[in-house]
Amino acid sequence: MSTPGLENDVTEKFKGAFRHHPAGVALVTGIAPDGPVGLTLSSVASVSADPAVLVFSVTRATGSAGGILAAPSALVHFLVAGQEPIADAFARTGQPRFTAEQGFQTLPTGEPFLPSARIAVRGTIRETHPVGPSALVLLDVLDVLEGTPGAPLLYVDRHYDSLVSSAAAVEVPRG
Amino acid sequence: MSTPGLENDVTEKFKGAFRHHPAGVALVTGIAPDGPVGLTLSSVASVSADPAVLVFSVTRATGSAGGILAAPSALVHFLVAGQEPIADAFARTGQPRFTAEQGFQTLPTGEPFLPSARIAVRGTIRETHPVGPSALVLLDVLDVLEGTPGAPLLYVDRHYDSLVSSAAAVEVPRG
Numbered sequence: 128m129s130t131p132g133l134e135n136d137v138t139e140k141f142k143g144a145f146r147h148h149p150a151g152v153a154l155v156t157g158i159a160p161d162g163p164v165g166l167t168l169s170s171v172a173s174v175s176a177d178p179a180v181l182v183f184s185v186t187r188a189t190g191s192a193g194g195i196l197a198a199p200s201a202l203v204h205f206l207v208a209g210q211e212p213i214a215d216a217f218a219r220t221g222q223p224r225f226t227a228e229q230g231f232q233t234l235p236t237g238e239p240f241l242p243s244a245r246i247a248v249r250g251t252i253r254e255t256h257p258v259g260p261s262a263l264v265l266l267d268v269l270d271v272l273e274g275t276p277g278a279p280l281l282y283v284d285r286h287y288d289s290l291v292s293s294a295a296a297v298e299v300p301r302g
Numbered sequence: 303m304s305t306p307g308l309e310n311d312v313t314e315k316f317k318g319a320f321r322h323h324p325a326g327v328a329l330v331t332g333i334a335p336d337g338p339v340g341l342t343l344s345s346v347a348s349v350s351a352d353p354a355v356l357v358f359s360v361t362r363a364t365g366s367a368g369g370i371l372a373a374p375s376a377l378v379h380f381l382v383a384g385q386e387p388i389a390d391a392f393a394r395t396g397q398p399r400f401t402a403e404q405g406f407q408t409l410p411t412g413e414p415f416l417p418s419a420r421i422a423v424r425g426t427i428r429e430t431h432p433v434g435p436s437a438l439v440l441l442d443v444l445d446v447l448e449g450t451p452g453a454p455l456l457y458v459d460r461h462y463d464s465l466v467s468s469a470a471a472v473e474v475p476r477g
Contacts, residue, residue: 138352141443142351144421147380148380149454149456149465150324169347172325172344173359174345174438175433176317177310179313179316182357184347245322253433256429258428271315279324
C-alpha cells in the first residue's frame, strides 16, 4: 500500500498522533469453527444506543481476527486494572490463551466469558467494512453481562495504565 | 427505533457499559457551506496506518454533524488537559463556538485549526455508514499538524479527566 515519500511520511506522523491518544482496553472473544478465539482491542466505541451498536477494528491478516469475523457471535469485555497480563496475552502472538489461570467460563451460547472483566457486551456482527489491511466491525448488541467492578484499563503511549481520579474512588489492584 | 421491554433494557445496559469506558477526547472541525463547524468526539480510533485512515461516529440529527459530513475536508484535533471548556462548548448546543478566546486559526485549506490541541489530523471523508440515528465516518488522512504538547484529555463517567502517570511526566494545567 506504500508509496515512497509523502505517503510514508503521513503514515509515520499518523502513528505518532495516535500513540498518545488514550483508549480503553477491551477483549473480544468468540467461538470460531476451530475453537475459542480472542483479541485485545483498543478501538471499541459506541456508535448508537438505540439500536445498541458498537464498533471496533481488527487487522484482517491475523488468525484471531479471522476467527472473530467467522464466529456466530462475539463478546466484548471491558478490562480493568490488574488484567494487563490477559490484555497482553491476547494482543501478541505466541502467548498462552484461555489458560485455567485466566479464568474464562463458557457461556451457554458458547463464547468464552471472563467474569473478572468489568462488563461484557454480547452481540452479532451487523456489518464489516474492509479498510486497507484492516476491517471495521459493527456489532448488534443482544445482551450485557455484569462482571467485576474495577478501574478501567487504558492503553496509551505503548503501555497499560489506569485512571484513578477523585470521581472514581475505586481501589486499583497493582501487580 | 425502540420497542418496549427487552430492547430498551439492552439500550440502558449498553449505555451503562460505555459510561465507564474511557475515551480520548477529540474535536473535529471543518468549513461547511454555512461557515465553520465543530463537534467534540469521544469515538476517534485509528483503523489503518497505511493507508492512514481513522474512524469516528456522529449523531446525524445535529447541525454540526451535517456540516462536518458536508465539508470538503475535516481536521481532527486531539485535546489536552485544560481544554475542557472547548470540549464542552463543542459538545453541547447553545455554547459559544469559534470565539476569539478559544484561539482558532484558519488553515490555508479553510479548516479552523486549534494550535493549543496536542496534534491535528487533516483528511477527507472516505466513506460514511448510517447506523440507526448515527453515522460512522471514515477519514482518509492527508496531513498531520503539530500543536502544543500536553496530557491527553479523557472522557469517562460523564466527566473530563486526564492521565498523569509516571511514564507521562507532563505538567497538567488545571482550571
